[in-house]
Amino acid sequence: MSLFYSTFRGYLTSQDGRALGALLNPTRSDVSSFAYSSNHVSIRSTVSxxxxGISSFRNGITDKGQKxxxxxVVAYWEVVYELERGDTGRQIGDEGDMGYWGRAYNKQSNLTTSISRGFANxxxxxxxLPVxxxxxxxxxxxxxxxxxxxKKDGKKAEKLEDAARYLNKMFTLCLSDRAPLEESRKWGTYYIVNLLFKTYFKLNAITLCxxxxxxxxxxxxDMPPLNAFPKSHVVTFKYYVGVINFLEEDYVAAEENLLxxxxxxxxxxxKNQELILTYLIPAHLMTTHQLPTATLFRNYPRLQHLFQTICNTIKTGNLQAFDKALEAxxxxxxxxxxYLTLERGRDIALRNLFRRVFIIGGKKTRIPVEEFRRAMGFATAGKDxxxxxxxxxxxxxxxxxGMIYKGLMKGYISREKSMVVLSNKEAFPGTGV
Structure with a gap:
């Protein structure tokens, strides 16, 4: 017990917020002794x-801050007490028939509320802020x-929704601070925002972002510029904003933020790079119609497993293989x-198929529709x-x-002669032919 308090006092005196936050990690390996150091009757008097009389409380922390x-610390002890002792430490009549993690969550929510009051009041x-x-x-x-x-017990799962409400309050706590920037809680805004985004994604409530x-x-x-925040906060924020843009089908903005x-x-x-590239690759495909390189896949084997086959089918214009890769x-x-974005990659595969018809035919600018029809037949062979x-x-x-309208081909269709007339400058924009 004395080790926890002496360590706590040392971090408070040296103003080491990161170490103090780590000390209040409820899953620390050495937390057991603190959990068994007291009981519900005496913990508050012990902590008080x-x-x-800690001198550091008079060094920027008021009497209210000390309370x-x-x-x-009492709330933290209750969390680790619950985690370490589980049902054996449960008081009769407490929290109904709530499960182990449900009780731990309730205690952790009390801890979060105490910390927020420390900042607000x-x-x-x-x-x-690391605390x-x-x-x-x-x-x-x-x-x-x-x-x-x-869920295992057949009950309604609603704790994460409740946690999102707590996180939203912490977001407001940071964002609404009116202290000078050098002393402001605004510096914690993006860390909390990223946790909120992560929670909303887990809840499949992305519109709340x-x-x-x-x-x-x-x-x-009123905010410091984004690039003034810790790089880890910025990278995570840009990732989530990019994914949100991606899901809204704003692929240009998605590519910009993800890049x-x-x-x-x-x-x-x-691992983080793979997460970013999982959305950057299809976004880049939509904006530029370009496929990732073999070098990229060699550096990221998981992405290779996910994208290599479908990228090969797009490159060759093999529509049957594309459909199979999408299904697999x-x-x-x-x-x-x-899925829906990659499904649109079929347009690029079809563009590449028609491009092959153009090249095999000697790059003639007047091509009968029948040649494209035969190519389509071969490209879809095997499906039935x-x-x-x-x-x-x-x-x-x-x-x-459709290809012409989307800008994947340049030309027009002569229905009278059943002929496609292509541009003699760049029949397939962006492909070099």
Whole structure:
């Protein structure tokens, strides 16, 4: 017990917010001794005695701030007590028939509330923001575990939704601070925003992210510039904004934000780079109609498994193989929310098929629709019992018109002569022919 308090006092005196946040991590490996150091009857008096008279409380922390620390350490003890002792430490009549993680979540929510009061009412300085970060992170983690527990027991899973409301309050706590920037809680805004985004994605409530983004936009004049925040906050924020743009089918904005996230990502963070590239690759395909290089896939084997086959089919214009590749990875694509975007890659595959017709025909600018129809038949062969599929001329004309309308081909269709007349400068923009 004395080790916890002496360590706590040392970090408070040295104003080491990061270390203090780590000390209040409820899953620390050495937390057991603190959990068993007291009981519900005496914990508050013990904490008050241990923290009373700390000189650092008079160094930027008011009397109200000192009381908030007593509340916070007591709340922290209740969290670790619940985690370590589980049902054996449960008081009769407490929290109904709530499960282990549900009770832990409730205790963690109390801890988060105590910390927020320390900032809002106790005048805690902003170097203590890492304490808030740790509390919010574990609030979300415990909520997820509690929901999984409730689902197994046939109960309604609603802890994560509750956690999102707490996180929204912490977002407001940081964003609404009116202290001078050097002392402001605004420096914690993007960390909390990223946790909110992560939570909304988990809840499949991505539209709520727009409310957060609007709130940020409305306070840009009072906020430090984004590039002044820690790089880890910026990379995560840009990633989520890019994914939101991606899901809204604004692929230009998605590519811009995801590329910024990738360029700022740490070199050794291959997992984070893969997450960014999972959306950047299809976004880039939509904006430029270009496929990733073999070098990229060699550096990221997971992405190679996810995209290599479908990229090969797009490159060769093999529509049958494209459909099979899309079907083979359907579960992965749907889970990552990229299925519909990749499905649109069929247009690029069709463009490449028609381009091959153009090249094989000697790059003549006048090509009968019938040649495109035959190519379509071969490209879809095997879908119906392994036989060549006959495609109606009207369907081919419709597809060709679509290619021209989308800017994937330059030219026009002469229906009287059943002929496609292509541009003699760049028949297939961006492909070099």
């Amino acid at each position: 005695k241990e923290l009373g 908030a620390w007593v509340d916070t 106790g005048g805690w300085p902003n170097w203590l 808030l970060y740790v509390s919010c992170r574990y609030l979300r983690n415990f909520a997820i575990l509690a929901d999984e527990e409730d 727009k409310n957060v983004m609007r709130a940020l936009t409305a306070t840009t004049t 910024e996230a990738l360029q700022s990502c740490q070199t050794g963070s291959s 990875h359907e579960d992965d694509y749907v889970r990552r929310r990229i 019992g392994g036989t060549r599929k006959e495609v109606e001329p009207e369907e081919v004309e419709c597809l060709l018109a």
